[in-house]
Amino acid sequence: MSYTASVVGGSGFAGGELLRLLDGHPEFEVVQATSRSYERKTVGHQHPNLRGMDLRFSSPGDLESVDVLFAATPHGVSMERIDDFRDAADTVVDLSADFRLSTEGQYDEWYDGHDRPDLLADAEYALPEINRENLAGADLIASGGCNATATILGLKPLFDAGVLSGDEDVVVDVKVGSSEGGAGGGAASSHPERSGIVRPYAPTGHRHEAEIEEFLGLSVSFTVHAVDMTRGAAATCHVFPDDPVTKKEMWSAYRGSYGDEPFVRTVAGGGGVYRYPEPKAVAGTNNAEVGFEIDPGNERLVVFSAIDNMMKGSAGQAVHAANVALGIEETAGLEFQGLHPVGAP
Numbered sequence: 001m002s003y004t005a006s007v008v009g010g011s012g013f014a015g016g017e018l019l020r021l022l023d024g025h026p027e028f029e030v031v032q033a034t035s036r037s038y039e040r041k042t043v044g045h046q047h048p049n050l051r052g053m054d055l056r057f058s059s060p061g062d063l064e065s066v067d068v069l070f071a072a073t074p075h076g077v078s079m080e081r082i083d084d085f086r087d088a089a090d091t092v093v094d095l096s097a098d099f100r101l102s103t104e105g106q107y108d109e110w111y112d113g114h115d116r117p118d119l120l121a122d123a124e125y126a127l128p129e130i131n132r133e134n135l136a137g138a139d140l141i142a143s144g145g146c147n148a149t150a151t152i153l154g155l156k157p158l159f160d161a162g163v164l165s166g167d168e169d170v171v172v173d174v175k176v177g178s179s180e181g182g183a184g185g186g187a188a189s190s191h192p193e194r195s196g197i198v199r200p201y202a203p204t205g206h207r208h209e210a211e212i213e214e215f216l217g218l219s220v221s222f223t224v225h226a227v228d229m230t231r232g233a234a235a236t237c238h239v240f241p242d243d244p245v246t247k248k249e250m251w252s253a254y255r256g257s258y259g260d261e262p263f264v265r266t267v268a269g270g271g272g273v274y275r276y277p278e279p280k281a282v283a284g285t286n287n288a289e290v291g292f293e294i295d296p297g298n299e300r301l302v303v304f305s306a307i308d309n310m311m312k313g314s315a316g317q318a319v320h321a322a323n324v325a326l327g328i329e330e331t332a333g334l335e336f337q338g339l340h341p342v343g344a345p
Contacts (some may be wrong), residue, residue: 003067003326004031005215006089008060011035012183014095015072016047017315023053025319027326028068034060063088068322071095072315073183079115091139091325099123099142101210110210119312126321128330129261130156130215135324143321146313146323147174147224148211150235153264153288154305155216161253163245163301166217172239174222177279177345180309188226199226231310231345232279237303245301251294258290262331263312263320265335267291283345284308286316286334308345 005022009015014324016219016235022028033043035057044051060156063069069089071078101107104117114120122139125131127149142151144159151172160166175198181189188194188201202224209222220237253270258264267277268291274281277289291304309311316334325329 001031002027003066004029005070006030006032006034006064007070007072008034008063008085009072009074009077010043010057011038011046012072013179013310014182014314016050017074017097017310018070018318019043019047019050019055020054021315021319021333022070023050027323027332030055031066032058032064034058034063037058040130065089067091067121068093068326070318070322075111076115082116082119086140091141091322092121093126093141093143093322095143095314095318097145097207099140100125100144101214106210106214110207120197124321124325125211125215126317127152127215128156128320128324129153129258129264132324133260135321136327138321138325141318141321141325143314143318144234145211146180146307146309147206147235147332148208148215149313150174150233150288150305150307151208151212151220151222151237152215153235153307154235154290154303155212155218156258157237157253157290158239158241158301158303159216159218161249163241163249163253164239165242167214168218168242169221170218171200171221171238172185172212172223172233173236173238174224174233175227176234176309177227177232180226180233188214194226194228196228197226198228200224201226214216229265229279229345231283231308232306233309233313234277234279234306235258235304237305239301239303240299244296244299245294247294250301253325254292257310263334264288277304279306280342280345281338281340282306282308282312283338283342284311285336285338286311286320287338288312
């Protein structure tokens with residue numbers, strides 16, 4: 001059985017990744033991609049890797065009826081147009097922040113309020129590793145933020161194994177690539193300003209903290225740096241548990257959480273160059289790498305995680321969630337394992 005799909009906001013970075021994945025997906029047929037700025041131009045005009053697609057951008061005001069609509073639009077658009085999206089499709093997958101959180105109060109605190117709080121309870125968080133059971137059959141799906149996704153995946157095994165209760169001190173530092181700013185990232189994302197930098201752009205108060213707090217029950221001290229790479233998010237979490245933890249217990253925790261997960265690999269201090277998770281090793285894939293090291297002298301655990309922010313942190317997660325929701329093989333359309341060697345991601 002195949003499903004028709006559309007991508008609203010198909011000219012941006014996330015929209016392009018969605019089109020790439022859906023074009024190669026065995027169960028999806030892309031019938032529409034919308035763009036206000038590039039209406040009537042070919043998809044390949046904006047995404048040169050997709051020049052082989054026989055598809056032109058159409059107006060976002062003229063939505064075709066499809067089985068699944070993927071919305072790759074800026075924050076605020078989906079909550080404004082959600083009725084149109086749901087009228088056009090049986091299943092809506094939103095890649096913005098509009099439906100990631102559960103309550104109107106959270107949006108008042110972390111964003112600028114919410115226009116459709118009545119629908120927040122209907123939405124399911126797209127990350128299958130923490131919400132697989134609720135995704136099955138879901139018709140409104142909210143893809144998680146890339147920084148939150150990396151952090152949640154890194155820390156989740158410690159909660160699953162009872163190493164953390166949520167009361168501990170946890171300090172998280174995330175390094176992200178320029179594509180996180182989107183296709184219109186502004187002056188700070190231009191090459192002369194971005195090249196060679198390690199720039200703290202959200203020292204405190206990053207909005208993705210809200211997702212971490214909701215889905216792990218943990219308040220974190222969270223800082224994000226912009227660095228000189230195009231794709232990727234790497235989280236380093238400094239964890240101070242109440243009791244000592246052994247390396248055997250850590251391996252047991254990570255294997256227990258992710259032993260059967262198709263897209264999560266544990267990389268923790270082995271041999272070779274790539275001894276810990278890093279974005280270059282997962283660039284272009286839906287894979288996440290997680291790992292750890294123990295610092296007994298400071299009673300500290302150092303937890304690492306790395307994802308491609310455009311894939312596991314955005315479009316790949318959205319397609320994975322749609323696969324689960326529709327009962328499609330979870331790995332369908334997401335089997336690409338990356339390249340090595342490869343340049344800066």
